[in-house]
Amino acid sequence: MLITVGILTRHADGCLTGILRPLTIRTQIELRPVVGATSGPDFEVMIGSGFVAGHAVSDGAGIDIVVASLEFAHPVRMRAVPKEPVNDEWLLVWNATSQIAG
Numbered sequence: 001m002l003i004t005v006g007i008l009t010r011h012a013d014g015c016l017t018g019i020l021r022p023l024t025i026r027t028q029i030e031l032r033p034v035v036g037a038t039s040g041p042d043f044e045v046m047i048g049s050g051f052v053a054g055h056a057v058s059d060g061a062g063i064d065i066v067v068a069s070l071e072f073a074h075p076v077r078m079r080a081v082p083k084e085p086v087n088d089e090w091l092l093v094w095n096a097t098s099q100i101a102g
Helices: 096-100
Strands: 002-010 016-020 027-033 043-047 051-058 063-067 076-082 089-095
Touching: 002 027, 016 089, 027 063, 043 063
Parallel strands: none
Antiparallel strands: 002 016, 002 089, 016 027, 027 043, 043 051, 051 063, 063 076, 076 089
């Protein structure tokens, strides 16, 4: 079961920003490209006022995101998928069933 928990907007510098809003939290989220990395994550995930809380990896069709923050009992996995192929808006979705298998 996929649940939309936010909408991200891609900016000219490659960052994706928006509001993360699951049931009980409403905070800013930013995916900032990791510059010059040859391996590892493609993005740092920042929440709130700049707290680095995770990482993200792009697979071409979307971006897999892992957030580990004090607000969550366990790391949360989300995915950003393009809203439309030519648009700079991305849906931030959470798969409720994948969190249980953890």
